Amino acid sequence: MIDSHAHLTVKAYxxxxxxxxxxxxxxxxxxxxxxxxDMASSEAGVHLAEKCPDIYAAVGIHPHDATTLNxxxxxRLEELASSPKVVAxxxxxxxxxxxxxxxRTQEDAFRLQIGLAKDLELPIIVHDRDAHQRTVQVLRxxxxxxxxxxxxxxxxxxxxxxxxxxxxxxxxxxxTFNGKKAEEILGHIPDERILVExxxxxxxxxxxxxxxxxxxxxxxxxxxxxxRKSTPSPNRxxxxxxxxxxxxxxxPSRSVVTPVATNRLYAFLWWHCGFLV
Ligand SMILES: [Zn+2]
Ligand SMILES: [Zn+2]
Numbered sequence: 001m002i003d004s005h006a007h008l009t010v011k012a013y014x015x016x017x018x019x020x021x022x023x024x025x026x027x028x029x030x031x032x033x034x035x036x037x038d039m040a041s042s043e044a045g046v047h048l049a050e051k052c053p054d055i056y057a058a059v060g061i062h063p064h065d066a067t068t069l070n071x072x073x074x075x076r077l078e079e080l081a082s083s084p085k086v087v088a089x090x091x092x093x094x095x096x097x098x099x100x101x102x103x104r105t106q107e108d109a110f111r112l113q114i115g116l117a118k119d120l121e122l123p124i125i126v127h128d129r130d131a132h133q134r135t136v137q138v139l140r141x142x143x144x145x146x147x148x149x150x151x152x153x154x155x156x157x158x159x160x161x162x163x164x165x166x167x168x169x170x171x172x173x174x175x176t177f178n179g180k181k182a183e184e185i186l187g188h189i190p191d192e193r194i195l196v197e198x199x200x201x202x203x204x205x206x207x208x209x210x211x212x213x214x215x216x217x218x219x220x221x222x223x224x225x226x227x228r229k230s231t232p233s234p235n236r237x238x239x240x241x242x243x244x245x246x247x248x249x250x251x252p253s254r255s256v257v258t259p260v261a262t263n264r265l266y267a268f269l270w271w272h273c274g275f276l277v
Contacts, residue, residue: 005197009044037062049085066109090125173205
């Protein structure tokens with residue numbers, strides 16, 4: 001199992017990160033992607049990933065902090081992304097639920113970081129809260145074809161639009177709260193386009209809802225995804241997310257920013273998105 005979206009560098013783990021990681025390992029979590037949301041968490045994530053073989057990092061500025069993304073910050077993100085452990089740009093996107101930055105600024109920051117991801121040939125991790133249509137519009141206008149709609153909260157129509165663009169759909173704890181909508185969506189998404197995540201320390205899945213979340217709990221999300229698939233497909237990938245580990249990565253035909261061999265997690269994604277063709 002992979003936790004494809006965690007925030008391991010936040011205060012919530014300051015005291016016991018080692019124990020948290022040990023529980024994840026004991027529970028069968030083989031890799032964790034720790035995702036940046038501002039400059040400090042992006043930097044800390046890269047440092048952590050460089051120390052721990054099974055941890056990977058994504059760097060990016062969340063829409064809440066969109067006002068902090070200037071050209072200097074963009075340059076610093078690019079510098080951080082040169083680490084071989086950085087496998088994506090994120091999380092980036094639009095949040096019209098909390099509106100902590102002006103919407104126009106959020107969109108500018110989103111587009112700038114999409115541009116960075118394209119320059120670096122990295123997938124993006126998209127945060128979209130109450131901004132579904134605008135998010136899809138930006139993704140279309142920027143011709144994004146490689147990335148993940150994380151902590152998916154949209155409807156089937158949005159999932160279909162994401163898949164059409166070539167994106168992955170990632171589910172987190174909320175899928176265990178109320179499965180009705182998710183059930184409908186899951187039945188229509190190919191297994192190989194589904195990822196699971198915790199988005200920890202937030203949104204702990206049932207049976208730990210309300211508590212601090214951690215990567216070991218990704219199994220509850222995965223179990224729910226499996227149980228909600230209306231028609232089991234025996235010939236398909238048996239476990240969402242672990243597909244990344246089971247697929248042989250195509251050897252790079254030209255040099256890329258990040259050596260694929262060390263990036264099991266997103267190697268398939270890159271291959272799938274055609275960056276290495
Ligand atoms: Zn998010
Ligand atoms: Zn997150």
